[in-house]
Amino acid sequence: MYATPSGGRPLLEIQVKQMLNTPPYDSEESRARLKADLAATGIARLADKKVLETVRPNLYLDELTGGRVERLLSIIDRWIEEVGHRRPARKIPDKATCEANEPPPPSMTIGQ
Secondary structure (H helix, E strand, O other): OEOOOOOOOOEEEOOHHHHHOOOOOOOHHHHHHHHHHHHOOOOHHHHOHHHHOOOOOEEEHHHOOOOHHHHHHHHHHHHHHHHHHHOOOOOOOOHHHHHHOOOOOOOOOOOO
16 A cells, blocks of 8 residues: 555555466466456456556555445455465474574684
8 A cells, every 4th residue: 555755645556467377366267257356346447457457456545435445355355265275384393393404503713
């Protein structure tokens, strides 16, 4: 989210292109469904097919009223959930594993 230094309207930036290229949304069918869902939010910039093809469409915050932001967040929440299910769970190593993998401390002697 940002605004221009000259006092322009604040904007929310959505990385739609990244969303459309992340599995499971990297198939044509899933991409089409996500685009249709975004277009159906009632947000004018997301209803424009050319805007959806840009890297990061900017949405004016004052246009996210009347339930539009809730619809957008619902789509983003679903995207996060579906993408998360596709990624393997990250194993967090225990303390013993971390200590075993630590490099030895540097030598305190010079010239050896």
